[in-house]
Amino acid sequence: MTKSTLTLCILLATGSIVFAQRQEIEKSFDGKAAVAEFTYLASDELMGRDPARPEMKLAYTFIATQLENAGAKPLLGADGFYQNIPFRVSSPPKSGSIKIGDSEFIQGKNMLVLDGKSFSGTFELVEVGFGTDEDFAGKDLAGKIAITNAGAPGKLSPNQLFAEGRSKTLRAKEAGAVALIERFNVPAIPWQLVSGFLNRPQMSVDQGSASELPYVWIEDLKNKMTGEKLSAATIKVEGKVNTPVEGKNVVAWIEGTDPKLKNEYIMLSAHYDHVGVGTPDAAGDSIYNGARDNAVGTVAVMNAAKFFAKNPPKRSILIALWTAEEKGLLGSAYFANNPLVPLNQIVYNLNIDNGGYNDTSIITVIGLGRTSADFLLEEAVAEFGIKAIADPSPEQGLYDRSDNVNFARKGIPAPTFSLGFTAFDDEIQKYYHKAGDHVDNFDLDYAQVYWKSYILSAQKIANWDQRPVWTPGDKYEEVSKALYGDN
Ligand SMILES: [Zn+2]
CATH class of the missing domain: 3.40.630.10 (Zn peptidases)
Structure with missing residues (x-):
């Protein structure tokens, strides 16, 4: 057998394994x-x-x-x-509003209730930055509403906004907060698009009691909702239905x-x-x-x-x-x-x-x-x-x-x-x-x-x-x- 016939035989054998x-x-x-x-x-x-x-x-x-x-x-x-x-499928409430200082937010317009139960009252607001673990550390939130920016530094894609928000509801619940408000201030994502997409039933993994925590986005593209204004919020969410x-x-x-x-x-x-x-x-x-x-x-x-x-x-x-x-x-x-x-x-x-x-x-x-x-x-x-x-x-x-x-x-x-x-x-x-x-x-x-x-x-x-x-x-x-x- 010459060297070239040997090569040919090997090639054929490999080929036939592949073919097989x-x-x-x-x-x-x-x-x-x-x-x-x-x-x-x-x-x-x-x-x-x-x-x-x-x-x-x-x-x-x-x-x-x-x-x-x-x-x-x-x-x-x-x-x-x-x-x-x-x-769980969280459906938009029949109505919803939040008053902070002289700013008013209306469900479906410049406010979106993303999850939680029906809820109303006036509560103290606590600024929690981006709502990371570090931001929540040492904050007294018992009976108060946590207010944060949407997303997290470097995590501002739509998927990340949702994922971060879900983790924040867990942290807020653990810290004793009665609700979580996120300021939506992501210029790259048009509010109209977001509200059109989110003002309808949303599915998520049920996080037990944290999913019952009222979780709301307010439109704040100009970053106005900061400082002095953030002393208290009057919130009203009615007709909220969640289905497992x-x-x-x-x-x-x-x-x-x-x-x-x-x-x-x-x-x-x-x-x-x-x-x-x-x-x-x-x-x-x-x-x-x-x-x-x-x-x-x-x-x-x-x-x-x-x-x-x-x-x-x-x-x-x-x-x-x-x-x-x-x-x-x-x-x-x-x-x-x-x-x-x-x-x-x-x-x-x-x-x-x-x-x-x-x-x-x-x-x-x-x-x-x-x-x-x-x-x-x-x-x-x-x-x-x-x-x-x-x-x-x-x-x-x-x-x-x-x-x-x-x-x-x-x-x-x-x-x-x-x-x-x-x-x-x-x-x-x-x-x-x-x-x-x-x-x-x-x-x-x-x-x-x-x-x-x-x-x-x-x-x-x-x-x-x-x-x-x-x-x-x-x-x-x-x-x-x-x-x-x-x-
Ligand atoms: Zn697909």
Whole structure:
């Protein structure tokens, strides 16, 4: 045997192993069943998969049944295939007003009641800066109202404003305050937009008695509400209704085959909720079916569970279908803060979320180039004759706008495997959060390639002899080293 025939033989052998992996997926993947699942999840019957609506039960029961039938196992500490989450929906009050000095604030106009119960009276005000732990330290708030700026230094994105506000209600409650007022003074976010968005029912994780604390935003873009004026406030909030809702993440796992590597988990995730029922479009359609966002991703993860239950890789697989992503990444955040598998055993998260696609020759991986495992995604996708590209619209901040970020912030490498798009253009906007996001205008041949290349990507990473790490210098590298004890 000459050297070149030997090389050729090695090449052929490697090629056939690679081919065999893809072959295995092609053989076991039931494309018809996957389309049926896709069609059901995006059907009108599920009314847009809104976690606040009763039809959500159809969605999570369907997903859990699929996981159970696949042979995936329930996680220890879960309720069968569910992680239950105590949500509450806080509806705007019938009326509300606050008087501070000679300034008056009216609900829906320059005041928004975000949570808490009906409430009225005149109370002393206490300035608490940004409402951080340090700001609250040593303040006497018993029977008084805490007043703070919205957000925190460097934390002024909409998501951060909400998250910070929730932590402040806990601190205010603990300090004995009777209410929390935040001055909304973030010039980058128009008040009109904020009040339009927030003056309707809002879902959040129930924080027990802290959620009963009246929590109010007042518009103060010119920073007028400071100093002397802040001696007392007369507040009146009437007709406030809060409704508990049980949320469910659907979770399961598949044991890996390698005696050592099976202690590491590759988390495969997608949110299964969508935005429910809304304003009718020109065709009179008011059900937001969310085929692209994110029934297609839910089907990918369910079918990954089916494949891996029959063909377990070396590492264990953690399956997670998140609820309430559209309400502010609530389901994934709940798991990240109440993990059913220790976070330092979850070594990688291949998440899925989608707005739409405009190029079926590619897969867009939000976060490609940020972890050491990215070449495996590129390889897997290439085997299906398409190409993986990185986020083409970094200005949209997609990486930090979906469920993956809740795990990235903890240090877990967590890209999002999305349908192919080269720009956040009109073709994407046509379906993104629109009633017309249906299965019948989805390229189902492309869906098959997308689903199968996702499974192959996950398989390659789950079998890799190295643990994926962040690219040196990434903003999440330090927290990651701390999580996995790599320092
Ligand atoms: Zn989505």
